[in-house]
Amino acid sequence: xxxxxxxxxxxxxxxxxxxxxxxxxxLVRIIVISxxxxxxxxxxxxxxxxxxxxxxxxxxPISRTYDTNQISPLSEMSNLYRFSKMHxxxxxxxxxSLYPYYYRAERTPESDDITVATxxxxxxxxxxxxxxxxxxxxxxxxxxxxxETLDDKDPRIENILSTYNDLYKRNAILxxxxxxxxxxxxxxxxxxxxxxxxxxxxxxxxxxFARSEFVLFLDQDTWPTQRTRKILRKHKEILxxxxxxxxxxxxxxxxxxxxxxxxxxxxxxxLTKLVKRKYMGLKDNGWSLNKGPTxxxxxxxxxIYNVSDYEIHYQPNFVVRRGRDIPWxxxxxxxxxxxxxxxxxxxxxSGSELWVIPEAFLIEYHxxxxxxxxxxxxSKWEKTIKDRMYTKFFREACIxxxxxxxxxxxxxxxxxxxxxxxxxxxxxxxxxxxxxxITFDGIIVL
Numbered sequence: 001x002x003x004x005x006x007x008x009x010x011x012x013x014x015x016x017x018x019x020x021x022x023x024x025x026x027l028v029r030i031i032v033i034s035x036x037x038x039x040x041x042x043x044x045x046x047x048x049x050x051x052x053x054x055x056x057x058x059x060x061p062i063s064r065t066y067d068t069n070q071i072s073p074l075s076e077m078s079n080l081y082r083f084s085k086m087h088x089x090x091x092x093x094x095x096x097s098l099y100p101y102y103y104r105a106e107r108t109p110e111s112d113d114i115t116v117a118t119x120x121x122x123x124x125x126x127x128x129x130x131x132x133x134x135x136x137x138x139x140x141x142x143x144x145x146x147x148e149t150l151d152d153k154d155p156r157i158e159n160i161l162s163t164y165n166d167l168y169k170r171n172a173i174l175x176x177x178x179x180x181x182x183x184x185x186x187x188x189x190x191x192x193x194x195x196x197x198x199x200x201x202x203x204x205x206x207x208x209f210a211r212s213e214f215v216l217f218l219d220q221d222t223w224p225t226q227r228t229r230k231i232l233r234k235h236k237e238i239l240x241x242x243x244x245x246x247x248x249x250x251x252x253x254x255x256x257x258x259x260x261x262x263x264x265x266x267x268x269x270x271l272t273k274l275v276k277r278k279y280m281g282l283k284d285n286g287w288s289l290n291k292g293p294t295x296x297x298x299x300x301x302x303x304i305y306n307v308s309d310y311e312i313h314y315q316p317n318f319v320v321r322r323g324r325d326i327p328w329x330x331x332x333x334x335x336x337x338x339x340x341x342x343x344x345x346x347x348x349x350s351g352s353e354l355w356v357i358p359e360a361f362l363i364e365y366h367x368x369x370x371x372x373x374x375x376x377x378x379s380k381w382e383k384t385i386k387d388r389m390y391t392k393f394f395r396e397a398c399i400x401x402x403x404x405x406x407x408x409x410x411x412x413x414x415x416x417x418x419x420x421x422x423x424x425x426x427x428x429x430x431x432x433x434x435x436x437x438i439t440f441d442g443i444i445v446l
């Protein structure tokens with residue numbers, strides 16, 4: 001018995017005396033000392049960890065799909081979600097009905113090879129075979145089949161695919177080299193009978209699913225010579241710098257078709273003879289023969305040269321890297337004329353140089369020059385709207401890429417020269433304070 005409770009004559013215990021007794025108890029003393037010790041160690045551990053190791057790490061690190069056997073969550077995404085993000089400007093009528101590698105080539109291309117990105121219609125079976133036989137290399141083609149519904153059992157789809165099945169069985173070149181990505185669905189909600197025409201949406205798909213590092217954007221009815229692919233591969237160092245290789249395109253004139261037919265020239269010597277006789281000419285859309293930015297005079301010098309007279313409507317056939325820093329083409333235009341010019345404009349003002357190769361050339365040939373498919377009839381009102389859309393795009397692209405170059409600290413480098421040259425007036429007049437410190441000929445945007 002403790003003294004304070006041993007005598008009946010002792011005073012009645014108070015809270016203060018009771019607390020004093022608890023403190024003196026050995027058990028309570030041990031508990032208090034343990035708590036203080038644990039708190040001190042816990043606080044010191046967290047302080048030391050924060051100062052020495054920095055931020056706390058994830059308890060269970062995220063598995064990387066490239067060094068494990070686990071399946072990435074991205075692989076579980078449907079094509080609908082993938083393409084709605086990739087092609088945000090395109091109609092869902094297209095992205096809902098896209099089937100990549102519907103026909104997959106048997107031969108896997110080398111990584112540094114050049115894939116032709118092209119568009120093929122249901123009437124273009126023979127053209128695709130001819131392209132594959134001439135190119136003798138990888139081809140990524142988009143086949144767009146217009147249908148009244150999105151049902152893949154539509155009779156039109158079945159008939160066209162059965163034709164392609166027969167082609168693949170009978171033609172070894174197609175089986176070896178050509179990947180076909182099927183796109184179904186109506187071209188127009190109001191008129192499903194309209195035959196599709198190539199746009200940047202189609203070429204973006206062909207480019208994305210190409211299986212080599214470099215891609216050739218090739219117009220319809222345009223054929224490479226047999227040595228073109230080998231020549232282009234010799235200049236891949238230019239492409240690795242994110243620059244662009246331009247291929248001159250020659251076309252037969254009305255004079256040649258009215259007198260006699262000519263075979264495709266196979267050498268520069270044969271080609272230049274036909275040009276001298278005015279049977280052929282270097283074609284740049286929007287310019288007279290031999291007068292466009294590609295420059296026939298410079299091409300005759302047989303040396304690689306830079307396109308010095310670039311203009312926003314310039315749209316040659318060209319080769320670029322499939323990915324990296326090369327922009328994807330805008331998909332807002334439904335006609336190939338503005339689409340391809342806008343595509344090249346994006347690449348040009350983002351910093352890519354244009355280099356023309358004199359050793360290789362392409363031949364454009366139309367079987368029916370008066371076909372409405374080659375020259376679709378447009379009203380004056382439709383043409384006006386499309387021209388204004390391209391003007392709006394031109395201004396928007398100038399601001400967009402100027403801002404990117406400035407934010408990346410590359411505004412005072414050579415990479416920004418093209419956007420400065422092409423967009424000086426647009427940027428200096430498009431509001432004040434958008435990009436601080438940009439100078440054009442002494443004009444400073446405050």
